[in-house]
Amino acid sequence: MFSKTDIKNLLENPRLAAPVASLYVNTDRGSPEGERYIASFRHVVHKADRALRRRPDAEAAIAQDRMTQALPELLAFLDQEVKPVPVIRGVALFVSLRAPNPRDPRTPPFTAFTLPRPLRNQAWVENRPSIRPLLFLLDQYERVGVIVADRNHARIFTLFLGEIEEIRRRTADTPRRHHQGGWKQMLFQRDIDGHIKAHVRATVREAVNLFGRDHLKRIVLGGGDETLGLLKTELPLRLHSLIAGTFLAEPHASDTELATAALALAHGAEIREEQQRVQELVDHLAHRPSFVRGPHHPEAVSGIRETLRALSERRVRRLLIGRGIRMPGSVCDNCSALCTETRGRCPYCSFSLRLVLDILEHAVERAQEQSADVEFVTDNASLTAVGGVGAFLRF
Ligand SMILES: [Zn+2]
Known part of the structure; x- marks a missing residue:
């Protein structure tokens, strides 16, 4: 992988x-x-x-x-x-x-x-x-941890690039419930609840162990009425922010069916995150920073020209880029500046520019070199309205 x-x-x-x-x-x-x-x-x-x-x-x-x-x-x-x-x-x-x-x-x-x-x-x-298509795949299909448990069985797996990487199964021998009255029955029900709780707790422990080895982006929980709430309460608090969603799982669903349900929830979370980042960008551009900075340090830029300039100056912390957007531009082979001009000389060092068919491919590479996050954004009118690309800056 x-x-x-x-x-x-x-x-x-x-x-x-x-x-x-x-x-x-x-x-x-x-x-x-x-x-x-x-x-x-x-x-x-x-x-x-x-x-x-x-x-x-x-x-x-x-x-x-x-x-x-x-x-x-x-x-x-x-x-x-x-x-x-x-x-x-x-x-x-x-x-x-x-x-x-x-x-x-x-x-x-x-x-x-x-x-x-x-x-x-x-x-x-x-x-x-x-490398743009590779980075796009990594951005869209980051690693997801999935825990599915009913009263007797559990499956724990990680999904990477949309595929199951590793799967673990657990079985518990939870007694059946009977619908009779009486205090003995009450004790018996309590015993069953205890069994289920122990099973879910052990499942979550094993999941945390498995998930701990890799960098997870999201977690999806699946189960029945008896287990879904428990899964959530047993999951350590530090992992709660990763929960992309929960779903009701049929006890006999196949691994592939569970993976498909989990991926749909993870994808929904990815789209929501993209929208949130674009909104953040738009807010910054409208001079409404969430925390106070000096007036001469823009925290974000948008549009191809400004974004390329920020990348050339190695100031980018996170690049936002519309998924299918492509445009010609030029690269300076002397100082590695990226430019929107398709001819002429480098604005930084006056070396003659080399035409490239897709300057955004170079933008993505440059962001990668600067250890900036690259977020590909799917069909977002707000991002299109500010030029299709934008960046949050380090300084
Ligand atoms: Zn140059």
């Missing part, structure tokens, strides 16, 4: 010398596009090739040759690593297209991620790996 650390390592991988082709292929064999994933892969390679043709320099010609050289190994990877594993629904390949060292003319080095989520077929050739 890949994580933000893998993305960081990818960006710093010395074997992936520029230029780097980033190839994203949908291999979801439940979809028509993913079923023909070899054709999709070839299409993506063709796209990378076309991007190189637009750059008529010597380096681009070499890179095209290197792409052709890399093909057999990439196809072998798809055949050996992806074909036998139907749960791999997306593949990200990063290939260094640098000219070979004459003493070491092997095929171009590449790095691959296999993912349980489908990806859109796409390709870039840039100086660095293009």
Whole structure:
């Protein structure tokens, strides 16, 4: 399973010398596009090739040759690593297209991620790996802990990228209830309640143990009338803020059904969080900060131009970006400034600017380098109204 650390390592991988082709292929064999994933892969390679043709320099010609050289190994990877594993629904390949060292003319080095989520077929050739789709997946499918318990059984699992990572099961031998009167019966009912409570307590303890190992973003609780309230009270208070929701679970629901219910609640919480962050941004922009700061330190900016400037100056704490937004811009290869201009010279160092087709891909990378959070926002009119992107600043 890949994580933000893998993305960081990818960006710093010395074997992936520029230029780097980033190839994203949908291999979801439940979809028509993913079923023909070899054709999709070839299409993506063709796209990378076309991007190189637009750059008529010597380096681009070499890179095209290197792409052709890399093909057999990439196809072998798809055949050996992806074909036998139907749960791999997306593949990200990063290939260094640098000219070979004459003493070491092997095929171009590449790095691959296999993912349980489908990806859109796409390709870039840039100086660095293009990581936006990977960060998007991590943002949308962060790790969720799920605890489901009825009076006799419990299932505890973690979901990462929407898939069950690890599952644990517990069984208790809670006695059946009888509907008769009398004081003996009352004692018996109390005994049953005690059994259920002990079962839920042990379940939560085991869950906390399992969840403690990984960084969890949310927790979802499922159960019946007898257990749902107990699950909540037994969960340590420090974890309550992570609860994304609770649901009534059928005792015989399959693992997949439980995972689907939990994911829907986690997704709802993600959307609410996005809306909240956008609202916070809009409030800051309207000069209504939640705490007092000097008048000359804006805490947030919006719009592509201001956001790129803040990223170039390494001031961003959190980047908000509309999910599908793309626009051309330019990068300064001398001081690494990001600009909205598509021609001319760098406003910081006067070096000539290099045109890029999607400046937001670079914005996301730059945010990652600054250890800023990147929040992808889905269909939010308020964010669109302030320019589709924005950022909270460190200073
Ligand atoms: Zn510059």
